[in-house]
Amino acid sequence: MMNLTIAEENYIKSIYKLEEEGQEAVSTNALAGELETKPASVTDMAKKLKEKKLISYEKYQGINLTPDGKKAALNIIRRHRLWECFLVDKLSFSWEEVHELAEELEHVRSEKLINRLSEFLGNPQIDPHGDPIPDAQGKMGKPRPQTPLDKARSKRLEVVAVSDKSTALLEFLNAKGIRLGTQLDVIERYEFDNSIELKIRNQPAFTISEQVSKNIMVKPI
Amino acid sequence: MMNLTIAEENYIKSIYKLEEEGQEAVSTNALAGELETKPASVTDMAKKLKEKKLISYEKYQGINLTPDGKKAALNIIRRHRLWECFLVDKLSFSWEEVHELAEELEHVRSEKLINRLSEFLGNPQIDPHGDPIPDAQGKMGKPRPQTPLDKARSKRLEVVAVSDKSTALLEFLNAKGIRLGTQLDVIERYEFDNSIELKIRNQPAFTISEQVSKNIMVKPI
DNA sequence: AATAAAGTTTAGGTAAATCTAAATAAATAA
DNA sequence: TTATTTATTTAGATTTACCTAAACTTTATT
Incomplete structure (x- = not known):
């Protein structure tokens, strides 16, 4: 596998993420937004x-990962999620x-390090946010069935993951x-602003914005 | 404390090392050698x-760390040595x-991370090479009394540290x-080339070059 | 002390990853 | 379908951390 710079790794990771979120071809603008940079x-x-043959790209036609690119992405995600496990556990x-x-930490590239870290952690399958961890071969369990809270239909739900990992959001949720x-x-x-009023056990109810609810992944209970 | 780039951190660390090795003022050339870069x-x-006020420097007069520079150096060294402990232990x-x-790993700058890592490791005092680990306040135990093997006078010695950490040397020693x-x-x-013939317990004797013996730190036994 | 050798600095350049502003293409609306 | 808006690309700069080659200091040698 080729040697990527940190910037390249971050691009690959973000392209992977946007593809996962359903974008057929990832647009220049969307990627700029994700990476907080300019188009x-x-x-x-x-x-x-x-x-470097990690993406397919034609002017004005958007971006997609090649098989090599996807492999690279899964490797970066593996590193990221294993370190998250380490930090929490x-x-x-x-x-x-x-x-x-x-x-x-994810940018320290060493197969050996990451495989030993995985072993040390007991080869965990999911990270502290509920996302699956790709194995050394880049195979990753299907993310568990989940819906963003703003689309969920049931009244009673369980939080299974949070898709936006910005500290700001996570602190708010906490x-x-x-x-x-x-x-x-x-x-x-x-309806007017798609905000949602929620209640947890015996605590007082509170309201969250659509923006927040989009990032809370839930399953019916 | 100021935010340093990785390159800046590496310079600070190398200046510290050369000062420790006894250079009054660190020369441009010596530093270039240490960092494998050009003067x-x-x-x-x-x-x-x-x-940034981390070193004192006047044209042609060499370099010295300021108190701030030294503090930065000790912090980097702390991170480095704690990660070494983690990897080995x-x-x-x-x-x-x-x-x-x-x-x-040392370039991941987070007080909290490093303090928790230290705690997790049982607040070790020395790293796997025998070098002392600075504490959170930058206080570091005196390195134990030691002489480079090429200067040692006794016949019977114990290895207490290795000063050059290049993989090549460490693999050779291993x-x-x-x-x-x-x-x-x-x-x-x-005398002709300052090489040294050595013996370990019941193994056959072998010879090492001056270059190698300079980097093996020993104490009499 | 004069000169050679060694060490250091300056000047000018390169590559990576960014940026802004202007130009161009694609999508949307009138 | 033409015009307008939006998205994307190009051109040209900037910053960081390097480099080489030439100029300049310092130190060592004769």
Whole structure:
């Protein structure tokens, strides 16, 4: 496998993420948004990644990972999620703190390190946010059936994952008492702004915005 | 504390090392050698680090760390050595494999991470090469009394550290059976090239070059 | 002390990853 | 279908961390 720079790895990871979220071809704009950079920068990098045969890309036609690109993406995701497990399981970090740290640790590229880390952790299958961890061959369990909260139909739900890992969101959820496995009751859905009123066990009800509800993945209970 | 780039951190670390080795003022050339870069690059970086008040530097006069620079250096060294402990103690890496990995891990800058890692490891005082680990305040135990093998006078010696951490050297030592705590008998010192003939317990004797013997730190036994 | 050798700095350049502003293509609306 | 809006690309700069080659200091040698 080729040697990628940190910037290249971050692009690959983001392209993978956007493809997963259902984008047929990932647009320059969407990728710029995801990476908090400018479209012009994305175009530059697209040329480079195409050169390295990690993506297919034609001017104005958007971006897709090649099989090689996908393999690279899964490897980066494996590293990221294993480090998250380490931070939570061994160093007692909480759920919402680990994403940015893992974002840095994931760029230490060593097969041996990551395989030993996995072993040390007992070869975990899912990370602290509920996402599956690809194995050394890049095989990853199907993410469990889940719906974003804004689309869920049932009244009684369980939180199975959070798709946006920004500290801001995770801290907000933490403050509200929402974490993996938390059970939620939907009190009301307000059409005018798609906000949702929720209740957890015996705590007072509270309201979350559509923006937030899109990022909370739930399953009926 | 200021935010340093990886390159800046590596310079700081190398300046610290050369000062420790006794250089009054660290020369451009020595630093270039240590970092495997060119003197002109060192001059460039020296200006930047002076700007940040991490070193004192005057044209042609060499480099020294300021108190701030030293604090930064000790912090980087702390991270490096704790990761080495982690790799050896928890992931069963061997002595000679960990240096380059720690070289990458050390650049993940997070007080919290490193303090938790230290705690997780039982707040170790020395790393797998026998070097002391600075504490969170940057206080570091005195390195134990030790002499480079090429300067040692006794015949019977114990290996307490290895100062050059290049994989090449560490692998060589490993192959010869030389590790921390190994006891050596000096059979002969050859003046013409300063090579040394050694023996370990009941193994056959072998010869090492001056270059190698300079990097093996020993104490009389 | 004069000169040669060694060490250091400057000047000018390169590659990676960004950016802004302007140009161009594609999608949408009138 | 033409015009307008939106998306994308190009052109040209910028910053960081390097580099080489030439100029300049310092140190060592004769």
